[in-house]
Amino acid sequence: MTQIRKTIAQGRLAAVAATLIGLALFSPCGPVGPQAAESNAARTVAITFDDLPHVNAADPEAPLPPTLHAVRQVNRDILGALKSHAVPATGFVVEKRVEQLGPVGKDILKDWIDAGLDLGNHTYSHADSNALDINAIEKEIVDGERSISPFLFRSAASKPRFLRLPYNHVGNTPEKQQAITTLAAGHGYTLAASTIDTSDYLFDRAYEKALAARDTAKVERIVAAYLDHTREQITYYAGLNRQVLGYEPPAIMLLHVNSLNAVTLDRILTLFEEAGYRFITLETAQADPAYQQPLTIATKFGPMWGYRWARQYNVKVNGSAEKEPPDWVVKYGESIQPDL
Numbered sequence: 001m002t003q004i005r006k007t008i009a010q011g012r013l014a015a016v017a018a019t020l021i022g023l024a025l026f027s028p029c030g031p032v033g034p035q036a037a038e039s040n041a042a043r044t045v046a047i048t049f050d051d052l053p054h055v056n057a058a059d060p061e062a063p064l065p066p067t068l069h070a071v072r073q074v075n076r077d078i079l080g081a082l083k084s085h086a087v088p089a090t091g092f093v094v095e096k097r098v099e100q101l102g103p104v105g106k107d108i109l110k111d112w113i114d115a116g117l118d119l120g121n122h123t124y125s126h127a128d129s130n131a132l133d134i135n136a137i138e139k140e141i142v143d144g145e146r147s148i149s150p151f152l153f154r155s156a157a158s159k160p161r162f163l164r165l166p167y168n169h170v171g172n173t174p175e176k177q178q179a180i181t182t183l184a185a186g187h188g189y190t191l192a193a194s195t196i197d198t199s200d201y202l203f204d205r206a207y208e209k210a211l212a213a214r215d216t217a218k219v220e221r222i223v224a225a226y227l228d229h230t231r232e233q234i235t236y237y238a239g240l241n242r243q244v245l246g247y248e249p250p251a252i253m254l255l256h257v258n259s260l261n262a263v264t265l266d267r268i269l270t271l272f273e274e275a276g277y278r279f280i281t282l283e284t285a286q287a288d289p290a291y292q293q294p295l296t297i298a299t300k301f302g303p304m305w306g307y308r309w310a311r312q313y314n315v316k317v318n319g320s321a322e323k324e325p326p327d328w329v330v331k332y333g334e335s336i337q338p339d340l
């Protein structure tokens with residue numbers, strides 16, 4: 001075990017010890033044994049959404065740009081599912097899309113805040129930081145704060161403000177990785193991690209096209225395939241993190257605000273509950289020692305944190321064991337025209 005993994009393990013032990021002491025002191029049933037501690041140390045997950053107010057809103061390149069009504073409805077459905085499962089989610093906002101939606105964009109952000117949820121910065125225009133120099137990245141971060149800053153600053157200064165750069169790109173060279181880390185900290189941000197990815201955008205693209213084609217059977221098949229894939233990915237990434245770190249840190253689910261998640265979120269949250277997960281805030285998740293150790297690796301792509309930890313701590317993992325979304329879903333999403 002490397003020194004850093006040892007440090008994480010020690011931090012973890014201290015956290016478990018604190019939990020045990022807390023349970024012994026405060027449990028109404030008196031002191032509890034290791035068995036109870038085990039069940040209290042159950043799995044946890046923070047649910048995060050990227051691309052608020054809507055992944056395809058005001059995007060001229062979107063194959064099927066949603067109406068304002070659809071954008072509002074997708075957010076209502078997502079907020080409804082989060083509420084019914086008591087999920088303290090965080091939404092990452094693309095400021096340019098808020099501006100392009102006019103008053104509706106700001107109303108949606110307010111709905112998230114009124115629901116007791118948190119907002120984070122997902123930059124101004126969703127540009128790829130791999131293609132930008134550090135000054136341009138800084139401008140993207142600062143301009144990305146326009147609508148969310150009243151919410152970011154509303155709480156105590158000790159509350160972390162989260163930044164997630166588009167595509168999870170946080171530096172494709174060691175110099176840029178270091179510069180982005182310094183830049184984010186300088187603006188008071190914690191970089192948001194993510195540990196579970198389902199390629200939901202690929203399923204959503206197929207789903208949108210099947211809807212437009214009024215192909216009900218296809219819609220149902222895509223939804224079923226998406227939920228199957230999500231269940232498998234939850235399991236896969238838990239195993240990956242266990243292999244790399246020696247335990248399962250709080251998971252962080254990466255989703256996007258899109259039509260498919262609006263209709264499936266209730267079932268996705270149920271999948272987590274069935275696998276023994278409890279929902280926590282991103283702040284609580286990232287307080288775990290696994291996230292407190294700074295990552296120093298550069299990545300050209302935006303892998304989930306399990307793979308980043310594997311590289312950082314020199315743990316060999318078999319990425320090819322991860323299942324890809326079914327070919328037929330990907331091909332259908334790419335090829336079928338919306339008016340067919």
Ligand SMILES: [Zn+2]
Pocket residue numbers: 050051122126166167
């Ligand atoms: Zn994004």
